[in-house]
Amino acid sequence: MYDIEKLYQATSVEDAIKHLVDDPKAVVIAGGSDVLISIRHGKLAGCSLVSIYGLNELRGVSMLENGTIKIGPVTSFSHITKDPIIQKYIPVLGEAVDEIGGPQIRNIGTIGGNISNGVTSADSASTLFALNAEVEITGPSEKKVIPISEYYTGPGRVCLKNGELLTAIYITKDNYENFSGNYIKYAMRNAMDIATLGCSVSCKLNQEKNIIEDVHIAFGVAGPVPMRCFKAEEAIKGKLITEEMFNTFSSIVLTEVNPRSSWRASKELRLQLVEELSKRCLKEAIKKSGGIING
Template sequence: MYDIKALYEADNISHAIQLLEEHPEAFIIAGGSDVLIQIREGKRAGAELVSIYGLDELRGVKMEEDGTIRIGSLTSFSHITKDDVIKKYIHVLGEAVDKVGGPQIRNIGTIGGNTCNGVTSADSASTLFAWDAIIELTGPQGVRKVPIQEFYIKAGKVDLRPAEIQTAILIPKESYDGYEGHYIKYAMRNAMDIATLGCSVNVKLTADRQEIEDARIAYGVAGPVPMRAPSAEKAVAGCKVSAESVERFAKEVLKDIRPRDSWRASKAFREHISYVLAKRALTEAIERSGGAVV
């Protein structure tokens, strides 16, 4: 069923990098929920694999001294949803990854694998874009950190250099402190389906909850890679919390998104739901922040 040439198991991060240098054509396998399917379909038949699944140092969520939330790349979706740090500070990410597949996939699938796949429909990706996440990569030249918007290069391709592995996803304190958010996944079914469109919004209100200090919105499947909508973000910064502001925000997203026609949905339909979901997500984020849209 699985045409695999060889499987090498890494003992630690350094060993994983060494194995990738020794076998430059090899693919990294973590949970295997994507790679094994691709092999079974014949897309990567005869592949060499370097397994990093046993590297527990790449699992778990912790708060670093400067307030940065560090999510190990092998952390499963189920772990993220249940983690106390996630629930307290960036619960939207837990809500988003809880929409991935079914329980079996969420137990085995990892956030590192989800982002390294480079697909625009990944439920974690748009949410991480809205959190201004930073991707930590470790390779032969050491550690480098890349803003997630630069990590995604084009559909199915990310900035992962030869013999590099993704080791963590970092959320700086300034990206979540004082913010509330909401993620909406629009799909043809309520479960076990790929997103037709994903929309994630974070908002920070002033102390009196009367003005929008900052807002971020990111989409999945609104373009070839996950993307932010800077026109919408700029349009409401410093504006009063109101229905008019929400409406302006939603209309402005159409200046930045680039959806396409596909068998799942037409371009026109994706533009329509991009507008609708922007309104719903911002309204919910404002209400979660203690504000009221009137």
């Protein structure tokens, strides 16, 4: 049984915000794959819930007039993977969320919930970081759009204040056009497991496909929150694609991450994974771009 004091089904974003303001201790629930587990484990026992799962205005993927891709936070992982806009322009995001749990979890779990629990292991988070995603936050008096890097404030924490909701995720055209991406999840078992380390790379090549024009790399579980490695990115922009370039890239990445030891893996193992997966992930992204790796 679940110890829940009351459940309110919001009829609109404004209605949800009003109830969150009126009841500051209320918890937002969408698919419930995280919240219900927390309740069952006693962490949120006796809480009041405000459900936004029925709000179609927060569901789906669309293309705005300026080419920006808008993703509703209540969109399930399964819908993201199968969505034609995602498949055409940012298939790496569909591939990343397809690593989450099993079919049942992917059918009910939402991308907004995946990033709003604040955990560094969220499979969608590192890819959204690599895509330079922005998030829209709607509150009682204002609506704002911020980089996803500012959404995370610490382990298990995001910047949502009382009465605020995540209402959209945006990926602008300049962050996906002519880019190819790849995501690698390393876990203790092949299915239905939390990432020991997640690595996502998005890269753009020159017309001859032998030089890196732009690259973004992001990690999950390489630090307290998902993170980009900007120094490594800058080090290889404009560089010829060679094995030496990959070694340079991975060595600089190592200077930017800060993994910790846990029962899943030691810090030392995670550093080895960072070094190896950064190379593999970049190579696969280059291959998807039709790139040429010189000797």
